[in-house]
Amino acid sequence: MPAVLLTDMLTQKLNRDGGEPLQRQIYNVVRQAVLDHKLVVGQKLPSSRTLALELGVSRITVALAYDRLIAENYLSAKSGSGTFVAQTTVRPLNVSAAASHSKQSMMLSQRGAQIATLPGGVKQSHGAFVPGVADASAFPFHLWRRLIARHVGKGELHLSGYALGGGFAPLRAAVASYLRISRSVECEAEQVIITSGTHQSIDLCARLLADPGDLALVENPCHWAFPTVLSASGLKVGPCVLDESGLSLAASHVPRHARLVATSPSHQYPTGAVMPLARRLELLQHAREMNLWVLEDDYDSEFRYDGLPIPSLQGLDRDERVIYVGTFSKAMFPGVRLGYLVVPSHLAATFADASAKLYRPGQLHTQAALADFLGEGHFAQHIRRMRIEYAERQSLLRASLERAFGSEITLSPAHAGLHLFARFDSLTPKATLASEVQAENLIVGFPCFSGECPELEDRSIVLGFGGVPQATIGDGVARLARAVERTQRKHRGSARAALR
Structure with a gap:
């Protein structure tokens, strides 16, 4: 424990107005910290002079407490080196039966237990054959470092606060421009909500577009993030029929309490199916009839190898019921953790406000660098x-x-x-x-x-x-x-x- 943390611990516990001497209080706090293993064997403590100065007490008060702790083998003093937590066989005091029972009953909530059993991704971000990760070694970090440095400094203090209003305005504008050209997405900058990645995007949609207990439909099979995040947000998750043309609402059972449907029409994960125009129009028609929000996951649209990228489902939507979900983690490097939503214009202000309330986003220096990375052509x-x-x-x-x-x-x-x-x-x-x-x-x-x-x-x-x-x-x-x-x-x- 660094010296400043020991000082903080003592400051919280010392009672300067009580009848108990400060020397005894210091002794008791340090002794209990050793017993509770908050101070571990071999850890160096601040000198009596330093601790006394930081606590605002006399040095003799701290020295007498240290001397008693050393005499009782809680601490050891090494000449020329300092004072350390001693090797001791002392164990914490016995806990009462009532306290023990209380600790045993402090278990996860039902939601917590459910989350613990939900699917998760692999724990590696590189190597053969980790799915869905970009090659970070190929990313131009020399450019990225320069762009980041451009926005870090006292002259850019406005970037040191929270990212309110849906994210850094120049980045929202750059994303909107990029999507209009590359993906035929119909949007203005105000409709772009910057998030910390697809998981946060899904969570925000679940919270604003559905109520706990509502049904969210996913492709079968699908990316694990959708059932995991939607379930953690309190929604029930059900499967939709998936064939060689992608998701089919017409062939699926859609209960009345269904509220959302998630799909990846341009490159379905994991099967690779591409949804043709006829199926896209059919999906939009059925979503209209069933009053469903459609989450369009376009996570790796940049990497298409048999021609130009397929236009987005959102660009075909005339009812403003498609939420477009994208990420930079696949195109740049996994740890960048920046994604975005494109939401209907009438919901843009609500989404921006909710993002600020729920997540208090930041990373404005990174967002500013990314805006330059897009605007100067490095991304393309x-x-x-x-x-x-x-x-x-x-x-x-x-x-x-x-x-x-x-x-x-x-x-x-x-x-x-x-x-x-x-x-x-x-x-x-x-x-x-x-x-x-x-x-x-x-x-x-x-x-x-x-x-x-x-x-x-x-x-x-x-x-x-x-x-x-x-x-x-x-x-x-x-x-x-x-x-x-x-x-x-x-x-x-x-x-x-x-x-x-």
Whole structure:
């Protein structure tokens, strides 16, 4: 514990108006901190002179308390080095039965327990084959560092506060301009709400557009973030039918209490399906008839390899019921943690105000740098360069998988994105496969299916290539093939044993 923290602890507990001497109070506070392991063995304490000065007491008062603690083996003094917490076998005082029972009853709430069981992403941000991450090593940090430095200093103190009003105004304008050109999104700067990423964007939509207990519909399978964040926000989550043309509301069961539907029409995660124009218009029509808000997740729209990006669903919407969700984490680097919403004009002020009330956002220096990064053309240049690189990585990964697995595996189309969706012809139980790929020092993603879909879950994996250098893709696929072969062999052995 740094000296200033010990001073803070003592300052909170010393009673200068009471009858107990300050020397004894200091002794009791430090002794209890040692017993409670707040002060750990070997930790250096401030000198008696320093502590006395900071507490505003005489040095002899602190020295006498230290002397008693040293004599009772709570502290030890080393000549020329200072005073330290001693090695001791003393344990905290016994807790009463009532206090013990109280601690045991202090458990998670029902919501907390539910969140603990919800799906989550992989805990790595690089390597073969972490899904959905960009290659941070390819990002022009030399430019980013210069842009950040431009906005850090006493001359930019207006950027040191909270980001009110939906975010840094020049960034909102730059995002709106970029989306109008690249994604055919119909919006003005005031409709852009800057967030700390897709998760916060989903949470804000859930809180403002639905009530606890309302139903949110998601694609089946979908990205794990949607069911996790929507459920944590108090909504119920139900599956929608997903086919080769994307989400189909017409083929799905949509209860009356459904309020939201989340979709990724331009590059569905994880299957890679692209929603054609006819299905998009059908989706908007059914959303109108069922009075649903549509969350359009366009998380990796920049990386399209078979032509120009597909225009957004939002650009086709004439009822102002589509909320467009985007992120910079895929296009730049994962830790940038900046995303955005494009909301209907009549809700823009409400969303901006709610974002400020709920999250008290900041990062204005980063937002200012990003506005320059977009406005000066660095973002577009980076996208063009990485689109070529990622296309080559995807092609190499696809070829390596086809050589290793042949007809035993079916891969998603090569339209866009930073991952491939792979489906095995034979059952490959995901619990066993997860263990086997870990043994090969690999990471793969497993699709998030809603409802009971054990066979689909045990045939499908997601392979990211964004953070995998080309030179390592072939070796990674070879290790994956070994892990899959061991998994399937174990499964066949278990099946034979069950028949005996």
